[in-house]
Structure formats: C-alpha cells, structure tokens
Amino acid sequence: AEFQFKYATGQDPTHPVNIRAQEAIDRIREATSGRLDIKLFPANQLGSDTDLLGQVRNGGVEIFNLSSLILATFVPVSGITSMGFAFNDYNAVWQAMDGDLGKHIRAEIAKTPIMTLGKIWDNGFRHVTSSTRVIKTADDIKGFKMRVPPAPALTSLFKAIGAAPAPINFNELYSALQTVVVEGQENPLAIIATARLYEVQKTCSLTGHVWDGYWVLGNKRAFAKLPADVQGIVGRELDRSADDQRADIAALNDSLQKDLAAKGLTFHTVDREPFRKALSSTSFYQEWKDKYGATAWELLEKVSGKLG
Amino acid sequence: MNTPINAAATVAHGSGQPSGTQARWLGQLDRGIGLLVELPAALLVLAEVGVLLVGVIWRYLLHSPIIWSDELASILFLWLAMFGSVVALRRGEHMRMTALVGMLGPRAQAFLDVLAMTAALAFLLLMAEPAYEFASEEVWVTTPALDIANSWRASALPVGIVLMISVALLRLARVGRAADVLWAALAVVATIGAAVLAGPVFAGLGNLNLLLFFVVGVGVMVFLGLPIAFSFGLATFGYLSLATSTPAIVMVGRMDEGMSHLILLSVPLFVFLGQLIEMTGMARAMVGFLASLLGHVRGGLSYVLIGAMYLVSGISGSKAADMAAVAPVLFPEMKARGAKPGDLVALLSATGAQTETIPPSLVLITIGSVTGVSIAALFTGGLLPGIVLGVALAALVWWRYRDEDLSHVRRASRGEIGKAFLIALPAIALPFIIRAAVIEGVATATEVSTIGIVYAVIAGLLVYREFDWRRIYPMLVDTAALSGAILLIIGAATGMAWALTQSGFSNTLATVMRELPGGVPVFIAVSIVAFIILGSVLEGIPAIVLFGPLLFPIARQIGVHEVHYAMIVILAMGIGLFAPPFGVGYYAACAISRISPDEGMKPILGYLAALAVGLIVVAAFPWVSIGFLG
Ligand code: NA
Ligand code: NA
Numbered sequence: 054a055e056f057q058f059k060y061a062t063g064q065d066p067t068h069p070v071n072i073r074a075q076e077a078i079d080r081i082r083e084a085t086s087g088r089l090d091i092k093l094f095p096a097n098q099l100g101s102d103t104d105l106l107g108q109v110r111n112g113g114v115e116i117f118n119l120s121s122l123i124l125a126t127f128v129p130v131s132g133i134t135s136m137g138f139a140f141n142d143y144n145a146v147w148q149a150m151d152g153d154l155g156k157h158i159r160a161e162i163a164k165t166p167i168m169t170l171g172k173i174w175d176n177g178f179r180h181v182t183s184s185t186r187v188i189k190t191a192d193d194i195k196g197f198k199m200r201v202p203p204a205p206a207l208t209s210l211f212k213a214i215g216a217a218p219a220p221i222n223f224n225e226l227y228s229a230l231q232t233v234v235v236e237g238q239e240n241p242l243a244i245i246a247t248a249r250l251y252e253v254q255k256t257c258s259l260t261g262h263v264w265d266g267y268w269v270l271g272n273k274r275a276f277a278k279l280p281a282d283v284q285g286i287v288g289r290e291l292d293r294s295a296d297d298q299r300a301d302i303a304a305l306n307d308s309l310q311k312d313l314a315a316k317g318l319t320f321h322t323v324d325r326e327p328f329r330k331a332l333s334s335t336s337f338y339q340e341w342k343d344k345y346g347a348t349a350w351e352l353l354e355k356v357s358g359k360l361g
Numbered sequence: 362m363n364t365p366i367n368a369a370a371t372v373a374h375g376s377g378q379p380s381g382t383q384a385r386w387l388g389q390l391d392r393g394i395g396l397l398v399e400l401p402a403a404l405l406v407l408a409e410v411g412v413l414l415v416g417v418i419w420r421y422l423l424h425s426p427i428i429w430s431d432e433l434a435s436i437l438f439l440w441l442a443m444f445g446s447v448v449a450l451r452r453g454e455h456m457r458m459t460a461l462v463g464m465l466g467p468r469a470q471a472f473l474d475v476l477a478m479t480a481a482l483a484f485l486l487l488m489a490e491p492a493y494e495f496a497s498e499e500v501w502v503t504t505p506a507l508d509i510a511n512s513w514r515a516s517a518l519p520v521g522i523v524l525m526i527s528v529a530l531l532r533l534a535r536v537g538r539a540a541d542v543l544w545a546a547l548a549v550v551a552t553i554g555a556a557v558l559a560g561p562v563f564a565g566l567g568n569l570n571l572l573l574f575f576v577v578g579v580g581v582m583v584f585l586g587l588p589i590a591f592s593f594g595l596a597t598f599g600y601l602s603l604a605t606s607t608p609a610i611v612m613v614g615r616m617d618e619g620m621s622h623l624i625l626l627s628v629p630l631f632v633f634l635g636q637l638i639e640m641t642g643m644a645r646a647m648v649g650f651l652a653s654l655l656g657h658v659r660g661g662l663s664y665v666l667i668g669a670m671y672l673v674s675g676i677s678g679s680k681a682a683d684m685a686a687v688a689p690v691l692f693p694e695m696k697a698r699g700a701k702p703g704d705l706v707a708l709l710s711a712t713g714a715q716t717e718t719i720p721p722s723l724v725l726i727t728i729g730s731v732t733g734v735s736i737a738a739l740f741t742g743g744l745l746p747g748i749v750l751g752v753a754l755a756a757l758v759w760w761r762y763r764d765e766d767l768s769h770v771r772r773a774s775r776g777e778i779g780k781a782f783l784i785a786l787p788a789i790a791l792p793f794i795i796r797a798a799v800i801e802g803v804a805t806a807t808e809v810s811t812i813g814i815v816y817a818v819i820a821g822l823l824v825y826r827e828f829d830w831r832r833i834y835p836m837l838v839d840t841a842a843l844s845g846a847i848l849l850i851i852g853a854a855t856g857m858a859w860a861l862t863q864s865g866f867s868n869t870l871a872t873v874m875r876e877l878p879g880g881v882p883v884f885i886a887v888s889i890v891a892f893i894i895l896g897s898v899l900e901g902i903p904a905i906v907l908f909g910p911l912l913f914p915i916a917r918q919i920g921v922h923e924v925h926y927a928m929i930v931i932l933a934m935g936i937g938l939f940a941p942p943f944g945v946g947y948y949a950a951c952a953i954s955r956i957s958p959d960e961g962m963k964p965i966l967g968y969l970a971a972l973a974v975g976l977i978v979v980a981a982f983p984w985v986s987i988g989f990l991g
Contacts, residue, residue, distance in 0.1 A: 065910070066731070067910075092863075094862065094863070096731050098862050099859060100614065101618055103618075104614045104618045107498065111611065113608065113611035126504070126511075127503075129503070196424060198420070198424065198426065203432055203506040205506075208428050212428075217420075217424060217426050218426065218428060220428055220429075220432065220506065221805065222623050224624055225624065225806065228726070228806065229802075232799060232800055232802035233802040234421075234802045234804065249737075252737045253737075
C-alpha cells in the first residue's frame with residue numbers, strides 16, 4: 054500500500070471499539086483501492102494509554118483510540134465530558150458531544166500535534182460495584198473504600214461526596230477486590246464484564262456518575278501526507294463506525310446487565326438527584342468551572358442544566 | 362555476574378594507559394560520579410519503601426487512602442531504575458553472556474570487554490537526543506494525581522543516559538588500552554555505517570528483517586558478550602530506524618513504560634528485603650532449621666528451593682521478586698554445602714518457569730482479561746500444574762544428587778531440630794505474615810514487601826539483635842544497582858516487543874496454526890513450541906496480549922478446554938522466558954543470585970528437559986488443569 058497506518062486501542066479485541074474500527078479499516082482499504090492500509094492493534098498491544106498518547110503525538114502510531122478522561126492529562130478541557138452527574142442520559146450526551154461542546158473540545162485538541170478524526174465513540178456511563186455494602190444513596194458511599202483510576206475528574210468527585218477513593222493499578226484490581234484491599238470500584242459495564250470483576254463483586258449500583266467517550270485521535274503530520282480524498286474517506290468511514298459503535302454499546306448495556314445479573318451480580322437503581330445535590334453543597338462544581346473556563350462550562354450547562 | 366564489564370580493570374597495564382597524574386585525576390572523577398549517583402539511588406530505594414508504607418497505613422489503618430501515593434511511587438521508580446542502571450554500569454554489573462568470550466585468551470577477552478563498553482556507549486549516544494526530546498515533549502502532559510508536568514518523571518531517562526555516557530567514557534579512559542578502544546570504536550562505527558548504507562535493502566525485506574535483527578543480530582551481540590540490555594536496545598534501535606519509519610522517540614517511551622511498571626516495584630523491594638533477612642541473621646536461622654530437617658537428605662536444600670518458590674509465588678505477582686525473596690536466603694548455605702553455583706542458578710531459573718501458573722500471577726490475570734476465561738477458574742486451575750512441574754524438577758534433583766557425599770553430615774537429633782525451630786520461628790513467620798497481609802487485603806502484592814521490610818527490621822533489632830546500621834547504605838546501593846540491571850533489560854525488551862508487535866507477524870502465525878492438520882495433539886504441540894519461542898523473545902505478558910485473543914478461539918473451536926490451554930501456554934512461555942540465551946527471566950535469575958550466566962548454561966539443559974516432561978504431562982492430561990474446577 055502507498056500509505057501504512059497503525060491504529061492502536063486499549064480495549065479487548067472483542068470490544069465494539071475494535072469490531073467497528075476493523076470494519077472502518079476494511080471499508081477504507083476498499084474505498085481507497087488499497088492506497089491506505091491500516092493495521093489495528095487492540096488491547097494496549099503497542100503500549101499503555103499514557104504511552105500511546107505519546108506515540109500518537111510523535112508518530113509512533115498514526116491513529117489512537119483514547120478515553121476522554123485520560124486525554125485530559127494532555128488537553129485538560131476534554132475531561133469536562135466526565136463531569137460528575139452532569140448528563141442524565143444518552144440524549145444529553147450526544148446533544149453535547151455532537152454539538153457545541155464537542156466542537157469546542159475538538160478545537161482545543163487541534164491546537165496540539167494531534168487531531169480528532171470525527172465523532173466521539175461511546176465508552177459508557179460508569180457505575181459503582183461493591184463486595185460489601187450496597188450503595189444506594191449519597192450517605193451509603195461515605196467512607197466507602199473504592200478503587201478509582203487516577204483521573205482528577207473521578208477522584209475529586211468521590212472525595213467530594215465523602216467516599217475513600219484509592220489508587221490501585223488496573224492490573225492489580227481483580228486481586229485487590231478479591232482480597233478486599235478495596236471494597237469496590239467503578240467502571241462502565243463493558244469493563245466490569247471483560248475484566249471479570251463481577252467474579253469478585255456482589256452488587257452494582259447504576260450510579261452513572263460520569264459518562265466517558267473515546268476520541269479517535271490522529272497524528273497531524275501523518276494525516277497531512279494523505280491526499281484530500283483519502284482524508285475524506287477516513288473521516289467518513291470512521292464516523293459511520295462511530296454511529297455503529299454507539300448503537301452497539303446501547304444494545305450491550307441492556308444485554309450486559311442481564312448477563313451480569315445471571316452471573317450473580319445484583320443490580321440496584323439509584324436516584325441520582327440527591328448525589329447531584331450533595332455535590333452542589335460542596336465547592337466541587339465551582340472548582341471545575343474555574344479549571345475548564347466559562348466558555349466550556351456554559352456549553353456544558355446548556356445541556357446539563359445549572360450545575361452547582 | 363562474576364565476569365562483569367570491568368573485568369577489563371584486571372587487564373595488565375599495557376601501552377596507552379593514562380599516566381600517573383592523569384590516572385589520579387580520572388580516579389577522583391570516577392569517585393565523584395560514584396557518589397553523585399549512589400547516594401540518590403540509595404535514597405530512592407528508601408523513599409519507595411516509605412511511600413508505599415504510607416499508602417498502606419493510610420488506606421488500611423486510617424481508612425483514608427492517599428490518591429497520589431501510587432503515582433509518586435511510579436515516578437520515583439523510573440528515577441530509581443535509571444540511577445540504578447548508572448550504578449550498575451559503573452560497577453560493571455549489567456548482565457552479559459560470556460560463555461563464548463570466556464573461551465578466548467586474555468587479550469581477546471580484554472578487547473571484547475572494551476568492545477562491549479563501546480557498543481553500550483554507542484547505544485546511549487544514539488538514544489540521548491530522542492530521550493531529551495521525549496522528556497521535553499512530556500512537559501505538556503500533566504500527571505493525573507499530583508497535577509505536575511510529566512517531565513518530572515520522564516527526565517529520568519535523559520539524565521540517566523547522560524550519566525551513563527559519562528560513566529562509559531570514563532571507564533574506557535581509565536581501563537581500556539588506547540589501541541583496543543580505537544579498534545572497538547572503529548568496529549562499532551563501521552558496523553553502524555554499513556547498516557546505514559545498506560538501509561534501502563532492509564526496507565525491501567519486510568518481515569525477514571525480524572529474523573535478521575532480532576535473531577541473528579541479538580544472537581551475535583549476546584554471544585560477543587555485549588550486555589543483554591544493550592544488545593536488545595541496539596537491535597531494536599537498528600530495526601526501527603532502518604527497516605521502519607518509526608521515530609526513535611518511541612523506543613524511549615517503551616523503555617519508560619517497561620521500566621516503571623508499578624508491579625515491578627516489588628522487585629527492588631524484595632531484593633532489599635532479602636538482604637535485610639540475610640543481614641539480621643534471620644536467613645541463617647531459617648536455613649539452619651531447614652538444614653537440620655533435610656540436611657542429611659541428598660539434594661535436600663534443592664527440594665526446599667523448589668517448595669519455597671512454590672509458596673512465595675503465591676504472594677507476589679512478579680517472578681523476579683519471588684526469586685529475590687528466595688535466593689539470598691538459601692544460596693549461601695547451599696554453596697557452603699558444596700552445591701555448584703551453575704546448578705543453583707539453573708534450578709532457580711527452572712523454578713521460575715515451574716511456578717508461572719501459581720496465583721496470583723499477572724500472566725493468569727492477563728489471560729483472563731484478554732481472552733475472557735474466568736480468572737477465578739484460572740487461579741484454581743494453576744495450582745496443580747505447578748506441582749506436576751515441581752515433581753519433575755525434584756526427580757531430576759534426586760538423580761543429580763544421588764551420589765552426593767553426605768558422610769560428613771550428621772543427622773540432627775530431635776532436640777536439635779526443635780531448638781533450631783524455636784530460633785528460626787520469628788524468621789519462619791515472615792513468609793506467613795506476608796502471605797496473610799495479602800490474603801487479608803492489608804496490602805497489594807506490590808506493597809506487601811514493605812510490610813516484610815518493617816517486620817525484618819523489628820525482628821532484627823529486637824529478636825535477633827543483629828543489625829549493622831553501617832551495612833544499610835551499601836545494601837541500598839546494591840539493591841538499586843541490581844534493580845537497574847534487571848529493569849534496563851526489561852525496558853529494552855519492551856521496546857523490542859513493540860517492534861515485533863507492530864510488524865503484524867502475529868496474524869500470520871495464527872492463520873498458519875488454524876490450518877494445521879492433525880487435530881488437537883498437533884495444535885497443542887505446535888502451541889507449545891510457538892509459545893516457548895514467543896516467551897523467550899517477547900516475555901510472558903506481551904506474548905499473551907498478542908496471541909491470546911488469536912489462539913484461544915481456535916483452541917475452543919477444536920475442543921481444548923480454555924483453562925487447560927491457558928496452563929499449557931503459560932508453562933511453555935515460562936520455559937522460554939527462563940531459557941538462555943534469549944530469555945530475560947534467566948538473566949534476572951543470574952543477576953539476583955549473583956552468578957554468571959555462563960555457569961548455568963549447561964546445568965539448565967537438564968532442568969529445561971525436566972520442565973518439558975512435566976509440561977507434556979500437563980498437556981496430555983487435562984484433568985491436572987481442570988479437575989478441580991467446580
Ligand atoms: Na504468582
Ligand atoms: Na526475552
């Protein structure tokens with residue numbers, strides 16, 4: 054092929070991210086008559102997310118699928134998609150992300166050596182699981198020892214509502230839950246299923262405390278070398294796969310809940326409003342507003358309603 | 362490693378040695394650099410113990426976990442790895458294979474020592490600019506917990522590389538004959554120049570380059586006696602820059618990740634714990650008891666080693682840490698009883714492979730999450746295969762030691778055994794305390810060594826009353842140097858694994874295996890061979906991530922139980938990982954036991970054969986792996 058790209062992701066090979074990325078790759082190869090050949094490398098085969106973020110900046114890989122939360126270490130404002138209890142449902146999410154808030158974030162990313170290749174993909178709403186107490190109200194989570202990834206958007210959220218978030222390496226999470234180094238953790242259902250965390254957890258509270266998406270990032274230099282028509286094809290096909298992938302996750306959310314329930318995980322619905330109120334009584338929203346700036350915050354509140 | 366790079370120092374002063382005043386001046390400079398790197402390295406080890414301990418105390422006792430403890434530990438860890446690498450380079454402790462070099466005359470050996478240092482220097486010089494670029498790019502990335510620029514962490518790489526360059530130059534100036542240095546430099550420059558000129562040829566070779574760089578290239582460099590880490594590094598750098606369009610900075614990033622993986626932090630900590638146990642007399646007490654129990658049995662302590670590795674394996678997720686916990690305790694006594702160092706390191710390596718399936722093992726967790734096999738089932742399934750391979754090893758030990766002369770060893774009386782047990786009790790309690798701390802959820806596998814360290818300090822001070830404060834500093838420096846030697850290899854191997862992965866050869870292999878004739882037995886046999894090779898060049902986890910998702914569905918399709926297949930794959934990979942000359946695990950075992958890789962080469966063949974027999978049993982009888990799954 055005239056152009057050869059590497060497309061890295063951190064998700065397991067069977068995750069919709071990879072299924073749909075491979076479909077896009079196949080369509081791109083066909084539509085460009087084989088001029089652009091893309092190889093997919095799932096499951097952090099080419100490195101951890103933090104290292105891959107370096108690689109997509111310096112050209113080690115040309116395309117990289119990255120959680121908005123982790124991208125926030127490089128483009129801070131992209132963390133706003135994971136604002137605690139901001140989005141009520143997927144309607145709100147897509148309204149913001151396919152609308153002005155998404156555009157604002159894309160523009161910020163484009164100021165760096167990387168760019169987004171279209172629509173954001175779905176990682177999912179994150180939920181809290183536990184092997185000890187059942188989390189239903191904001192009071193239940195007080196002092197709850199839980200593993201939280203070292204993302205400020207999440208750690209500050211759980212600190213603000215009085216939980217005891219602990220950093221545990223994801224590799225050690227399964228064992229740490231099994232031996233109750235921590236009582237619980239939080240993740241989207243797909244991760245709870247693929248990492249088999251349900252084997253060592255009893256309950257899952259559908260807190261949906263934050264939503265997280267995947268940006269498909271491209272190395273600018275590599276893309277500048279592609280002819281305009283090929284660039285167009287890449288954008289078009291990736292966006293088509295983004296739509297497919299969002300539909301997959303929506304379907305998965307229903308089926309996963311049934312699957313996991315059958316495997317012994319008990320689900321609890323959670324009234325989210327009291328959590329948002331509890332957060333509002335702290336300086337949580339104000340601090341993040343200061344960090345993200347008034348413009349981004351307004352775009353978020355257009356969808357989420359007044360926060361704080 | 363008793364054939365270190367600075368063996369060149371023992372070479373007679375020939376022509377071209379620096380003159381008196383110059384030598385004094387260089388000597389002072391060398392001591393200056395020594396202090397400049399050893400003090401921070403020692404403090405970093407201490408800081409790691411402190412940070413992890415604080416993390417455990419705040420989470421377990423105060424119920425108020427600290428968000429930034431892991432991140433700080435990981436940042437300090439990269440600095441520790443780099444400073445440790447510098448100390449190791451200065452002391453000539455980076456692992457080398459000198460099996461062939463050792464057969465040559467002293468002049469040729471001296472030249473190859475200089476060549477090894479020159480090649481290392483070439484790699485460092487090639488990496489210096491990309492490392493600087495890498496660190497300066499990381500200014501724009503903020504660490505999530507501490508909210509500081511990631512350059513605080515990434516700068517460890519360029520700083521460490523520059524320090525290593527100065528150490529290498531100084532070493533060449535101090536101990537190399539001028540003529541040797543000149544010829545070595547010429548040889549290295551000529552090789553690199555020829556490779557660059559031949560650049561367009563490589564571009565047309567496709568995946569044949571993998572064979573050329575990683576089999577031929579690494580093989581030649583390793584057997585010429587170049588340090589393993591630099592052999593891996595040079596081959597990877599050469600492949601990436603000549604056969605692909607990858608920027609060199611990627612290699613720096615891979616080394617960064619490979620060297621600072623938090624799970625690996627248990628390596629230096631267990632190394633330090635091992636030294637503490639030895640220094641406080643706990644090791645002597647423990648071995649004294651075991652010796653009174655088994656000393657009259659031929660090969661007795663070898664059985665203890667096999668058993669001890671099985672028990673310790675259940676604690677940490679990392680093989681290098683397991684070995685670091687066991688070797689310092691048993692080896693001195695075993696040597697005193699006449700065991701050959703080569704046989705010891707070979708057996709230690711073999712037990713490393715044998716215990717790969719024992720939970721909690723990182724490889725098991727990785728298989729579970731990339732292939733969808735139940736991790737709980739893998740944990741259960743892994744217990745018996747480890748015993749089967751242990752029995753195979755024990756059988757060989759029995760055979761090898763069957764003629765051991767024990768006429769001078771008197772069988773201990775019951776009273777003596779009882780007394781030895783009482784003395785050893787506080788020491789014997791240590792592994793149980795460590796294990797309990799993990800099982801009770803006090804600490805993770807990474808953190809638990811710090812609890813062991815605290816216990817050893819207390820037992821040493823209060824119970825055994827053997828605590829030599831003056832030895833703490835050299836112990837810390839030793840720990841850093843050893844960790845640096847191991848981690849630099851792992852870092853370079855991580856870069857190498859990236860190069861292999863990005864070539865996409867994994868899909869080709871999976872297709873070939875799917876279309877094999879002969880059904881289950883052939884598929885399993887080919888899997889075993891394939892994973893022995895993969896384990897050797899890729900290490901366990903990268904190989905699983907790469908091939909697990911491709912091969913497990915094929916296994917399922919033809920009717921092999923996934924847990925059974927997982928055990929076969931892990932054990933095969935373990936054999937590869939601990940088989941010289943490519944297996945990183947083997948070199949880790951040599952480094953930890955401070956025995957030259959050459960000495961273990963012959964004795965390990967028998968142990969590898971025993972492991973292979975055990976593996977065939979595991980492969981042939983699925984019940985061993987899946988008999989206990991409810
Ligand atoms: Na283990
Ligand atoms: Na290897």
